[in-house]
Amino acid sequence: MSRIHDVGGMQGFGPVEQEADEPPFHADWEAHVFAINRALIGRGVYNLDEFRDAIERMPPQEYLASSYYEKWLHAVTTLLVEKGVLSAREVADG
Amino acid sequence: MGEAFGPGDLVRTSHEDPQHHTRVPRYARGAVGTVVEAHGDYPLPDDRSRGLPAEPQPVYTVRFAARDLFGEGDHAVTVDVWQHHLRRVDRSEQESDE
Amino acid sequence: MSSEHHGPAAAVAARVRHVEALLEQRGLVDATELDQALEAFLTSASPANGARLVARAWVDPGFRSRLLANANAALPELGLSMGGGLQEQRLKVVENTEHTHNVIVCTLCSCYPLSLLGPSPTWYKSESYRSRVVRTPREVLKEFGLVLDPSVEVTVWDSSAESRYMVLPRRPDATDGLEEEQLAALVTRNGLIGVAAV
Numbered sequence: 001m002s003r004i005h006d007v008g009g010m011q012g013f014g015p016v017e018q019e020a021d022e023p024p025f026h027a028d029w030e031a032h033v034f035a036i037n038r039a040l041i042g043r044g045v046y047n048l049d050e051f052r053d054a055i056e057r058m059p060p061q062e063y064l065a066s067s068y069y070e071k072w073l074h075a076v077t078t079l080l081v082e083k084g085v086l087s088a089r090e091v092a093d094g
Numbered sequence: 095m096g097e098a099f100g101p102g103d104l105v106r107t108s109h110e111d112p113q114h115h116t117r118v119p120r121y122a123r124g125a126v127g128t129v130v131e132a133h134g135d136y137p138l139p140d141d142r143s144r145g146l147p148a149e150p151q152p153v154y155t156v157r158f159a160a161r162d163l164f165g166e167g168d169h170a171v172t173v174d175v176w177q178h179h180l181r182r183v184d185r186s187e188q189e190s191d192e
Numbered sequence: 193m194s195s196e197h198h199g200p201a202a203a204v205a206a207r208v209r210h211v212e213a214l215l216e217q218r219g220l221v222d223a224t225e226l227d228q229a230l231e232a233f234l235t236s237a238s239p240a241n242g243a244r245l246v247a248r249a250w251v252d253p254g255f256r257s258r259l260l261a262n263a264n265a266a267l268p269e270l271g272l273s274m275g276g277g278l279q280e281q282r283l284k285v286v287e288n289t290e291h292t293h294n295v296i297v298c299t300l301c302s303c304y305p306l307s308l309l310g311p312s313p314t315w316y317k318s319e320s321y322r323s324r325v326v327r328t329p330r331e332v333l334k335e336f337g338l339v340l341d342p343s344v345e346v347t348v349w350d351s352s353a354e355s356r357y358m359v360l361p362r363r364p365d366a367t368d369g370l371e372e373e374q375l376a377a378l379v380t381r382n383g384l385i386g387v388a389a390v
Contacts, residue, residue: 008299
């Protein structure tokens with residue numbers, strides 16, 4: 001499905017912003033999201049294609065406004081709830 | 095699943111914009127390109143993302159002229175496409191597009 | 193890293209800690225294992241790996257041929273592999289020449305050969321790069337300071353499936369006397385992606 005993620009050839013985006021000496025993660029939480037996602041996929045809670053699909057299902061405005069790992073976090077929590085691992089209430093009560 | 099292709103074959107990507115996850119980018123939909131190579135069999139993400147069983151099938155690197163994709167550009171773009179999303183194009187069919 | 197004690201960043205950080213705690217309770221993740229996995233990833237995934245492949249290809253024509261023909265089979269010659277992630281991916285190395293220049297993208301998300309290039313830069317994952325490099329690559333390369341002669345053909349490789357791509361840059365001039373290690377030190381991550389000459 002061509003959703004907001006499918007940006008190849010889309011016009012209007014500005015110059016590519018580069019950050020000198022960028023660290024792999026800009027905050028601890030990003031590293032944790034990265035590791036949690038890998039662990040959950042490794043355990044078979046969901047697969048990589050479901051993960052990508054969950055990112056793609058983000059509302060367009062939210063997708064564009066989110067940083068890279070915020071998108072990951074959205075996908076991880078969406079799938080955890082959809083797969084019945086956690087309840088929406090539990091996730092929200094953070 | 096479609097037929098098997100070899101390097102140099104002319105192929106057209108599917109026009110379909112499916113109601114599920116797919117890895118054909120919008121800009122390459124319905125475009126005619128040349129197969130660069132087959133690079134292994136993988137399960138179709140369209141099915142894997144929906145929890146459907148997915149047998150591995152060939153994936154091809156397909157080269158497109160930028161002009162055919164965007165109406166501009168002197169470069170080439172390659173896209174890796176699952177066999178499911180490709181159909182053979184006859185040379186005569188391609189000429190009728192121009 | 194900036195202070196996480198205030199504002200939206202703090203809220204996200206708290207959310208992640210909360211989810212992680214819930215998952216730990218469920219036995220789905222283990223804090224120590226997460227730390228170890230992160231450590232392993234950060235120490236093993238680096239553009240120095242890609243650079244070593246390039247340097248070896250520059251000095252050894254046989255290796256260069258093997259790398260271009262079947263990169264996955266050639267990687268173990270330098271003790272490298274595409275494994276270590278979720279699954280072993282196919283690697284395709286594409287060679288820059290006098291007449292051709294290659295650049296890599298994943299327009300749909302951010303696919304990238306992590307083990308050989310290290311964690312990807314934010315710009316690679318940005319909508320700006322992903323949207324523009326397939327359509328106007330020369331313009332994007334100019335932003336990175338790379339101006340290509342008009343006679344050079346550009347190919348943009350969109351990593352839309354399970355293959356991961358790495359550019360084999362051209363060996364710079366006046367490097368004949370350099371040892372392999374010194375050659376590797378010339379190769380940058382941007383060169384391996386194709387937004388720099390080397």
